[in-house]
Amino acid sequence: MTDLPTYTARKPANPETSEQLRARIPGWGADLDPKDRPAVPREHAEETGAHWEFPERQPEKWPRERSIEHAFVTPVFGTSCPPKGLSGAIRKFSYRRYSEGRAAHWLLLVAADRVDAWESHLRSFVTARPDNPVTETGLLAEFTRHGIASRRGRRRADVVHQGLDPLIVAGPWVAAAGAAVVAVRALVRRGRR
Amino acid sequence: MRAMVYRGPYKVRVEEKDVPPIEHPNDAIVKVSLAAICGSDLHLYHGLMPDTRVGMTFGHEFVGTVHEVGSSVRNLRPGDRVMVPFNIYCGSCFFCARGLYSNCHNVNPNATAVGGIYGYSHTTGGYDGGQAEYVRVPFADVGPAKIPDWMAEDDAVLLTDALATGYFGAQLGDIVEGDVVVVFGAGPVGLYAAKSAWLMGAGRVIVIDHLEYRLAKAREFAHAETYNFVEYDDIVVHLKKITGHLGADVAIDAVGAEADGNLLQHVTSAKLKLQGGSPIALNWAIDGVRKGGTISVMGAYGPIFSAVKFGDAMNKGLTLRMNQTPVKRQWPRLFEHIRNGYLAPSDIVTHRVPLEHIAEAYHMFSAKLDGCIKPLIVPAAG
Numbered sequence A: 001m002t003d004l005p006t007y008t009a010r011k012p013a014n015p016e017t018s019e020q021l022r023a024r025i026p027g028w029g030a031d032l033d034p035k036d037r038p039a040v041p042r043e044h045a046e047e048t049g050a051h052w053e054f055p056e057r058q059p060e061k062w063p064r065e066r067s068i069e070h071a072f073v074t075p076v077f078g079t080s081c082p083p084k085g086l087s088g089a090i091r092k093f094s095y096r097r098y099s100e101g102r103a104a105h106w107l108l109l110v111a112a113d114r115v116d117a118w119e120s121h122l123r124s125f126v127t128a129r130p131d132n133p134v135t136e137t138g139l140l141a142e143f144t145r146h147g148i149a150s151r152r153g154r155r156r157a158d159v160v161h162q163g164l165d166p167l168i169v170a171g172p173w174v175a176a177a178g179a180a181v182v183a184v185r186a187l188v189r190r191g192r193r
Numbered sequence B: 001m002r003a004m005v006y007r008g009p010y011k012v013r014v015e016e017k018d019v020p021p022i023e024h025p026n027d028a029i030v031k032v033s034l035a036a037i038c039g040s041d042l043h044l045y046h047g048l049m050p051d052t053r054v055g056m057t058f059g060h061e062f063v064g065t066v067h068e069v070g071s072s073v074r075n076l077r078p079g080d081r082v083m084v085p086f087n088i089y090c091g092s093c094f095f096c097a098r099g100l101y102s103n104c105h106n107v108n109p110n111a112t113a114v115g116g117i118y119g120y121s122h123t124t125g126g127y128d129g130g131q132a133e134y135v136r137v138p139f140a141d142v143g144p145a146k147i148p149d150w151m152a153e154d155d156a157v158l159l160t161d162a163l164a165t166g167y168f169g170a171q172l173g174d175i176v177e178g179d180v181v182v183v184f185g186a187g188p189v190g191l192y193a194a195k196s197a198w199l200m201g202a203g204r205v206i207v208i209d210h211l212e213y214r215l216a217k218a219r220e221f222a223h224a225e226t227y228n229f230v231e232y233d234d235i236v237v238h239l240k241k242i243t244g245h246l247g248a249d250v251a252i253d254a255v256g257a258e259a260d261g262n263l264l265q266h267v268t269s270a271k272l273k274l275q276g277g278s279p280i281a282l283n284w285a286i287d288g289v290r291k292g293g294t295i296s297v298m299g300a301y302g303p304i305f306s307a308v309k310f311g312d313a314m315n316k317g318l319t320l321r322m323n324q325t326p327v328k329r330q331w332p333r334l335f336e337h338i339r340n341g342y343l344a345p346s347d348i349v350t351h352r353v354p355l356e357h358i359a360e361a362y363h364m365f366s367a368k369l370d371g372c373i374k375p376l377i378v379p380a381a382g
């Protein structure tokens, strides 16, 4: 004998009946009938507004990188940030060489993202607007948006690793600065000799 | 024009950019009046999504006014107020012809595994997004819709993704009357999914998160029963206990790639980028749902592999359903629900931030400061 329905053919009862829920929650059951649900059935044709069988092709202003799983560059595509520099070379290689099914494709793209960030930071130092890690990380919000009160005494699961964020952002800068100091000292020492 | 620009992980700034030109006869250029930051933007912001390029403008939730149209555009004219689904889609390919707008084959040369999305890395097509004063909107006759006169602008911007996604997520759960539905994540998507589960006749809606202020919103806005997972040694066991050791009938993952609750999973994915996403919430869903149950995955994951407990899903005979939301398909029914007073989307908006201060908005939303649930972005006045 057991009074746990789960181990019998019964289902555990809900705290409230459908009638109680209908009275308490505005709209309860409005979409009970799957026919009223726009995502049912999954595949379903409707008027889309398209007045072409295949869209006209957008002009390709530079050789657009594409997945080799596609037969051709799609008729419409984004034109933000054409590949450039070392990151661009890595990206183009990854698209040319590996399909989306290969881990190498995505890992190379992620590596290129890191290289891109570095190239861009370096490039920014010779512009009128060098990267500013303080304003760009929005750290000011810690003061204007109650950084301490939002975390203190709240047992949030993310606070444990938020300490890693500054490391991820600043770590490479600190490492670069450290390397620069070591290099300068080595040069100075050699100069003294 | 002024536009948000990505500068590398955790770094964004506002820059002067050219107003985007018409590049295709069915393009429109839209002047943005209101935009938002989505939980999906955090995956880009944290550098998790492959091929996120420095210089890209993010933003896939926006509404505005048509500024210019290409030569083949029939349905829109300059001056029209429009809401734009986050999907870019052609309306005519194999997938669009079957209503799978988020899976369009004609808009993303970079990948076949995902459709086109505004401001969402090159992996979704390399389009600049709407956290800017102007944005290029491809297939203007297909995606955008005129904002109905009766609709508030805040509601319109929420319909372009978050609300449509929560509603879609509940539908993918195939909820039947009396089902116990557990929603992981009390962000905008989770809150809307929980609320929508009732529309489909759920008998009990449970929401799980670790942010107390969001759980409070889930109780008030979505009438849900809530649990804070940090208060339980093992949230899966707790779920079993409160469901008579059966488990929920339906679980909705509204967390995605940056799930917390297991330091190893979180750090290997969100910080070290060795996984496509940390599947903590997804694994809790797999283990917390009953045998033969259904899981609806709205949380976004990257294309790299993730350590998902697939064996449990298989042995339990689960149905796993998921997709990026085909937004426009949800609109007619959602418009009715809003008019009937069943859904009040803007109730979850907590902040309105000028575009110039978007770096602080990203940090606030990412670090979950100041009770932030949904921040809206207001491009420079005028």
Ligand SMILES: NC(=O)c1ccc[n+]([C@@H]2O[C@H](COP(=O)([O-])OP(=O)(O)OC[C@H]3O[C@@H](n4cnc5c(N)ncnc54)[C@H](O)[C@@H]3O)[C@@H](O)[C@H]2O)c1
Pocket (backbone or CB within 6 Å): B038, B039, B040, B041, B042, B043, B161, B162, B165, B184, B185, B186, B187, B188, B189, B190, B208, B209, B210, B211, B214, B229, B254, B255, B256, B257, B258, B259, B260, B261, B280, B281, B297, B298, B299, B300, B301, B323, B324, B325, B373
């Ligand atoms: N499928 C789609 O079309 C689509 C559309 C929009 C958003 N999304 C995705 O949906 C997810 C949620 O978006 P959002 O805007 O609500 O984001 P959000 O970041 O505001 O919300 C995520 C919530 O999950 C909570 N959380 C973290 N770990 C958890 C865990 N292990 N269990 C339970 N809760 C946990 C967080 O505290 C947070 O409240 C994101 O992954 C986003 O990319 C998908």
Ligand SMILES: [Zn+2]
Pocket (backbone or CB within 6 Å): B038, B039, B040, B041, B060, B086, B161, B162
């Ligand atoms: Zn989104």
Ligand SMILES: [Zn+2]
Pocket (backbone or CB within 6 Å): B089, B090, B091, B092, B093, B094, B095, B096, B097, B103, B104, B105, B106
């Ligand atoms: Zn299409």
